[in-house]
Amino acid sequence: MDLTDIAALAQPTGEKILLLVLDGVGGLPLEPGGLTELETARTPNMDALLEAGGAGLHVPVATGVTPGSGPGHLSLFGFDPLRYRVGRGALAALGVEFPLKPGDVAIRGNLCTVDDRGVVVDRRAGRIPTEEAGPVLELLDGIRVPGGEVFVRPVKEHRFLLVLRPDETTEADIADTDPGVTGLPPLDVVPGSPGSEPAARVTREWLAQVPEALTDQPRANMVLLRGFATLPDWPRFPDVFRMRSLALAAYPMYRGVARLVGMDAETVEDDPAALVPALRDRIDDYDFFFLHVKGTDKAGEDGDFERKVDIIERVDEVLPALRGTGIGVTLITGDHSTPASMKNHSWHPVPFLLHGGPGRGHRSEGTAGFGESECARGSIGLIRGCELMPLAAARAGRLVKFGA
């Protein structure tokens, strides 16, 4: 089922959908037969939704594959991440919320150190601190070139974002200039297609001015470029599902991915309780709401089982207030698993619960509460992450019959 098929079935209704993402919520027990973070958390409100709703596990990308945040969220938005691929440069732009336009070329940059022969001696400029990198990157942002505009934005430490906005239409099939090892000079800018020549020209013009701009810098005296990418030309989520769509997220990356598929996006405080007034304020203006909670993933990456449990419980506490704003269909899940025991994203399928839709009914679930084991036995079963949005839309009466 591709997005064109879904768009052909979508119809507007008054039914509002809430996609509540607890980033990295999927987890693992600390010992065999034990409980996961989600199973440990006291979640009476989610449990009640589960009993009256449907549950299952979803695979964000593919079996055995550990998703990054970008692909994990695209999947939740109904975009198969194996088909809808975002270049690394475009992901970097999303991460700092740079307003990328069609035709722009986004690139991941590293400040690096070269010796007087131009040979790379440190690919990360001694992991220069963010505050020290700031003024250096401002110098780079000041470079002007013929053939287009160029923007430089800080990311973290030696990492930055480079965006080209060439006057001519261009592709972005250009090889990395990062040699990947020290002892070599930066590689030439080599376009892989004639259509990428305009971007290659602007890149060369800009690179030619970098040494002079950084001439007084003790260690950050050159740059390496990777992951040339354009903004992908994809269907827009609000058009596919015919819903006015809003993202509420504390972190730029998640607002960025939402904007990438055409949603509006607003910043909220990094606290589950802050989602309630933010949602209440906008409930009449949109049909679909993607709410992002980062804390679960951060606690998982820190290996802090208890903190992850705590954040899940805090989200559960505000759930009735969130739904009370006027939500019809509620989908609660994660973009991937981040088990505290692994301190990292993992490939494990992610539990989800789906509730609501007037007169849409449900099949019976168990009563053990929202958690991995219960979801593995759930009535919806094991599905791909990108199948969740059609399911939520169906519950909201938003997909008409396929075929007569």
Place this chain on the structure above:
Amino acid sequence: MDLTDIAALAQPTGEKILLLVLDGVGGLPLEPGGLTELETARTPNMDALLEAGGAGLHVPVATGVTPGSGPGHLSLFGFDPLRYRVGRGALAALGVEFPLKPGDVAIRGNLCTVDDRGVVVDRRAGRIPTEEAGPVLELLDGIRVPGGEVFVRPVKEHRFLLVLRPDETTEADIADTDPGVTGLPPLDVVPGSPGSEPAARVTREWLAQVPEALTDQPRANMVLLRGFATLPDWPRFPDVFRMRSLALAAYPMYRGVARLVGMDAETVEDDPAALVPALRDRIDDYDFFFLHVKGTDKAGEDGDFERKVDIIERVDEVLPALRGTGIGVTLITGDHSTPASMKNHSWHPVPFLLHGGPGRGHRSEGTAGFGESECARGSIGLIRGCELMPLAAARAGRLVKFGA
């Protein structure tokens, strides 16, 4: 997820993976509500791995499709058998372990009987016994033709393997010469593409000499050819997963399929206990080990429920010794089901268990032991056979994150 995607994520680690294939292990109860062969078998070691690991069922090819040995194993190696198709001639070459080279054309041959007008009167030469066919096939192997080398190898009874090694590069798009019925002469050698003309020419030259070579034979006086195929040009398993890979198998077919995807392969005695010293000898030289047990499938095909149970128990007995050689991740399953009650391969999904990976954790399984019913409720669920290898690789820490 195709193999290119997996290759882009694969990284080497020190973690060794064991794929232990009990050929045709999936089964059926002898009566409704009864136990299958695997459920009947006493398997304390597998049961213990299941409790601390993950379980599920896999579909080797597609729902309702009964796999042959080739596709069943390709699927276990991560190669989707609907996409990676082996021509029947190439499978025949694997089955007799003929060292097929790129550019070779492999063909399944039948000895047949023609009357004095050249009309086929018996398509199988009276099912000529293997020992009687041997000298006839040696005569055929002695034929020399211009334009390339030709090899003839016995298979069983009237069946043989014909391999062409044309001097010129060739394709193998050539129609069968077997008319499929008696009362017609063998069909002409008709290439379906200009690129197949070199192979067609060598075939015609060779066929032209067959009647004279077999002139004294009472019934095997001509041949029929089917399934012209080249060695497929596929990604290599060791490159895709970045593992030095070894197959240990008693039967040539399984070593052949393993070599087809680029593994090394060695012969072991046809006895589960023989696998232990063979694995121990090679444990330091490889990262991945495919161990093949044929007895389960043979017992199933013989309709011998008890013998199948017995062989499963004998494998279970050597499991601790196998794992003790230095295995990190263990995957135990079959390439298809061969229920004793059916005396044949079947389409039923195959139980699997997956264990190990340091610090990778697990979700909890039931405690009913390794078997079809428990696996149907397993935490990993129902997946495709070709998804198993990525899952095993993930557990071994061998797949990096997809997307940032």
